[in-house]
Amino acid sequence: MLDCGIMFPDPDMPGVDLVLPDFSYLKENADRVVAVVLTHGHEDHTGGLAFLLRDLEVPIYGSALSLGLARNRIDEAGLSGRAEYVVVADNERRRIGPCDVEFIPVTHSVPSAFALAFHTPQGVILHSGDFKLDLEPVDGRRTDLARIGALASEHGIRLLLGDSTNAEEPGFTPSESTVGTTMRRVFLESSGRRIVVACFASHIHRVQQVVDAAIHSGRKVATLGRSMGKNVELAKRLGVLNVPDGVLVDIDDIDSLPDGQICVISTGSQGEPMSALSLMATGNNKRLQIEQGDVVVISAHPIPGNEWSVGRVIDELHRRGAEVIHSGSEKVHVSGHARQGELRTLLSVARPESFIPVHGEYRHMVHHASLARSMGVPADSVLLCEDGDAVRLDERGLHRDGSVPGGYLYVDGTVGDVGHGVLRDRKALAEEGVVMVVVTVDLHKGTLSGSPQIATKGWVHAPEAEALLDEAGKVVAHAVEAAMADGARDSEVLCRHARKALGKLVGDRTHRRPMIVPIVMVV
Numbered sequence: 112m113l114d115c116g117i118m119f120p121d122p123d124m125p126g127v128d129l130v131l132p133d134f135s136y137l138k139e140n141a142d143r144v145v146a147v148v149l150t151h152g153h154e155d156h157t158g159g160l161a162f163l164l165r166d167l168e169v170p171i172y173g174s175a176l177s178l179g180l181a182r183n184r185i186d187e188a189g190l191s192g193r194a195e196y197v198v199v200a201d202n203e204r205r206r207i208g209p210c211d212v213e214f215i216p217v218t219h220s221v222p223s224a225f226a227l228a229f230h231t232p233q234g235v236i237l238h239s240g241d242f243k244l245d246l247e248p249v250d251g252r253r254t255d256l257a258r259i260g261a262l263a264s265e266h267g268i269r270l271l272l273g274d275s276t277n278a279e280e281p282g283f284t285p286s287e288s289t290v291g292t293t294m295r296r297v298f299l300e301s302s303g304r305r306i307v308v309a310c311f312a313s314h315i316h317r318v319q320q321v322v323d324a325a326i327h328s329g330r331k332v333a334t335l336g337r338s339m340g341k342n343v344e345l346a347k348r349l350g351v352l353n354v355p356d357g358v359l360v361d362i363d364d365i366d367s368l369p370d371g372q373i374c375v376i377s378t379g380s381q382g383e384p385m386s387a388l389s390l391m392a393t394g395n396n397k398r399l400q401i402e403q404g405d406v407v408v409i410s411a412h413p414i415p416g417n418e419w420s421v422g423r424v425i426d427e428l429h430r431r432g433a434e435v436i437h438s439g440s441e442k443v444h445v446s447g448h449a450r451q452g453e454l455r456t457l458l459s460v461a462r463p464e465s466f467i468p469v470h471g472e473y474r475h476m477v478h479h480a481s482l483a484r485s486m487g488v489p490a491d492s493v494l495l496c497e498d499g500d501a502v503r504l505d506e507r508g509l510h511r512d513g514s515v516p517g518g519y520l521y522v523d524g525t526v527g528d529v530g531h532g533v534l535r536d537r538k539a540l541a542e543e544g545v546v547m548v549v550v551t552v553d554l555h556k557g558t559l560s561g562s563p564q565i566a567t568k569g570w571v572h573a574p575e576a577e578a579l580l581d582e583a584g585k586v587v588a589h590a591v592e593a594a595m596a597d598g599a600r601d602s603e604v605l606c607r608h609a610r611k612a613l614g615k616l617v618g619d620r621t622h623r624r625p626m627i628v629p630i631v632m633v634v
Contacts (some may be wrong), residue, residue, distance in 0.1 A: 112137070112147045112169075112229060113238060118519070119156035119414070131159055131520040132498075138166050145208035146197075149173030150240030151224035153313055160522040161188035162522075172207065174214075174223035180313060183338075202258065216241035217254040219311045220287070220447025222351050226254075228262055233504045234269035234604040236263055237461060241274050241470065243446070244453040247286040250351070260460045270504055275471035276448035278479035283452040285445045290410065291320035293442045301406045301434075303371040306330070307399070309380040309388045310410040315346045316411055317413040318376055323356055325374035335361040335385040335398055336378030343376075362398045374397060378409035378580045382420030389420075392427035403432030410443045415551035421591075423567040449481060459487040463511040465492035467502065482507075510557035543625040544569025547614055548587050551632045552605065557595040560634050563587045563609075570617075570625040579620060586616045602631040 118130040137144055146169055150156055159182045171178065171194060178196045179544065186196050204213045211230035214557050218224070218566055219241045229236040237259065244254050260266055277284065293630060298306060306325075310317045318339075325332050332354070334340045341361075346352035365373050379388025388409075389398035399408070407428050413421040421437075428435050438444040449457070458466075466488045480493050481568035494502060499517020503510055551560040563584045590612035592606055599605055609629035618624060 112144055114156040114553050115147055115163050116148055116153070116157040116445075117153040118155065125202050128354070129158070129522050131162055133518040133520055134163060134166060136441075136515040137163070138293060138500050141167050144169055146210055147171045147208065148227060149181065149225075150176045150227060150238070151219055151221050152177035153221055153234075153241070154184075155295075157181040158184060160194075161185050161190060162191045164188075164193045168193045170197050172197045172199055172205065172212070172305045174199065174225065174352055175349050176221070176315070176346065179349065180221075180342065183341055183345075183544060186356065188490040201225075201252075202255070215258050216252055216335045218245040218248045218252065218287075218447075219243065220316065222250060222252070222309075222315050222346075226259070228259075230266075231504075231575065232504075234296070234464075235263065236265050236270045236504065237268050237463070238272045238273070239274045239457060241276070241448060242453075244456060245284075245286045245288075245420075247288045247289050249291070249319055255461050255592060256456070259457070262467060263462045268461045269461045270465045270467065270509060271458070272469045273460050273466040273483075274448055274459065274476040275452060275479035275607045277446060277450045278468070278471060278475045278482060278508075280450040281452070282449050282450050285442075287316050287445055287447075289300045290317065290443060290445055291323060292411075293406075294324040295318055295327055297372075297406070297408060297436060297441065297443070298324045298330070302328070303369075305355060305370045305373045305375070305405045307335075307375045307377055307391070307401075307405065308386045308410055309377045309531075310407045310509045311380060312336065312342045312378050314411075315342065315352050318346070319352055321376055322358065323354075323408070326355070326358060329367060330372050330374040331360045331365070332374050333356050333360050334376050335362050339376060339378045339387075348633065354355065357566075365399075366520040366555060370404075375626055379416055379424070380409050382419075382422075382424045384420075392424045392431070394431070401428060401431040401433050405431075405433045407435050408441075408443055409435065409437040412438045412444050412446070415619070454482055455477065458483055458488070463488060465489075465504075467494050467509075468494055468564055469496075473497070543623050545612065545628060546570050546583075547628040547630065548583070548609055549630045549632060550587060550591050550605070550609055551634060552591065552595065553634055554595075554600050557600075559588055559592060562592075567625070570621075570623070582620075583613055583616055587629075602633060605629075605631045 144167055160381055175198045178198060199214045201216045211418055213228040214455055215228055217226045217227040217240055217445050220380035223231060224240055226240045226242060227238045242254055248387050308321045322332055334343050343352060377387045379386030382389060387396060391401050427434050430497055466483040469535060476495055480495050484490050494509060499514045501512045501514055503512035549564045553560050565580050565583050587609050590608045594605055594608040606629040610627045614627045
């Protein structure tokens with residue numbers, strides 16, 4: 112199994128904290144799952160392990176950093192005893208189950224990322240992982256195109272699965288090191304002022320460049336946010352992050368330093384409601400209060416769907432007198448994914464017999480498939496797949512082979528799966544509101560024991576709609592009485608009549624469809 116990630120909820124998933132893949136196929140075939148191999152340490156590739164390990168106990172292969180980042184979440188879930196971690200090095204080749212798996216270095220926005228070459232009886236299957244072709248990476252570790260070219264020459268690559276995230280974007284993705292140049296300039300121009308930089312906690316290369324800019328401008332560095340502190344400590348211990356002694360200080364000690372000697376690296380670049388940066392923006396962060404003249408750098412681009420949240424945070428920071436620098440105003444962020452020029456380069460080096468675009472929205476994969484065809488991959492050997500599609504590679508080539516369950520599980524707090532029905536109800540409540548009607552009946556006499564009581568939330572303001580609510584009560588009373596006159600005595604049947612009558616009135620009078628909740632009480 113390659114990677115095990117999570118998705119973050121879309122705006123149309125109210126109350127959902129995260130989205131998991133449907134593990135039912137893996138559970139049914141648990142005896143066939145021999146290992147999980149990780150391409151890199153981002154949450155969308157490792158975050159699901161803490162949930163998978165509740166049902167499957169398998170070894171996890173990856174770089175020391177990828178395993179360390181994954182382990183943080185697994186330990187938090189109390190599942191450390193069910194995980195076996197196997198550290199692999201660059202260009203190492205391991206026998207895992209029926210395959211020889213080769214871990215090929217690639218450059219991404221988290222260190223120690225891999226492309227994976229599966230040496231199988233049907234030839235080499237290459238998965239690019241998330242990658243870019245950065246010629247000046249922060250740590251000097253470049254995507255190993257030479258090894259990919261050697262595989263293509265020596266064995267041939269029968270199938271390439273390629274990262275499609277930036278397949279719509281022409282040209283080449285700028286080097287991560289360009290951000291460092293911008294950071295140094297921003298720091299020097301902000302002399303005498305406090306600087307707060309928000310970025311992804313896993314983006315160790317970005318953190319390294321912020322640390323370097325801070326040192327260059329004579330500043331101490333403090334971290335803010337639990338994941339940022341843990342990841343910085345992990346990266347330092349593994350030698351992935353270089354921070355000289357005396358540079359890191361505790362966030363609680365920064366008040367003793369002059370403003371011009373302070374740099375805080377924080378979480379919250381996506382405007383997450385309870386993140387360190389969001390709490391700073393609203394004045395609710397106990398560790399740090401934003402003050403007039405502070406400089407806040409948001410060193411990330413909003414993930415699609417997060418634009419509103421990030422914009423709200425920027426507005427609140429400005430209200431507190433901060434200067435806010437973001438990717439729309441300065442080059443403080445670059446993508447970790449390859450654009451069209453790099454994707455073409457990989458295709459020309461790998462020369463695959465067949466191709467499947469992966470990792471991206473559907474439109475990204477459509478563009479990547481078109482790109483592969485333009486690079487000479489036969490049209491009938493390019494498959495555009497969606498979640499759950501099964502494919503087979505055999506002597507006849509690559510072809511579709513049915514499907515497996517590929518849906519989502521929606522996690523809300525500690526609730527495992529809230530389900531589509533709950534999401535549908537939540538959207539109805541958010542968009543149309545709810546109308547509740549309580550009817551008290553005497554089943555023996557077949558009469559009402561008082562007038563129906565109607566309450567609303569998010570539909571109409573009750574004091575302004577008394578006439579409408581009175582009419583609704585009468586309509587429900589008439590419907591329930593008529594049903595009992597016809598012999599109905601089951602409370603579920605009476606609820607159905609009340610819902611139908613009230614729903615018709617609400618629709619006719621207001622042209623809206625709030626959730627109708629009838630309650631029949633028997634005396």
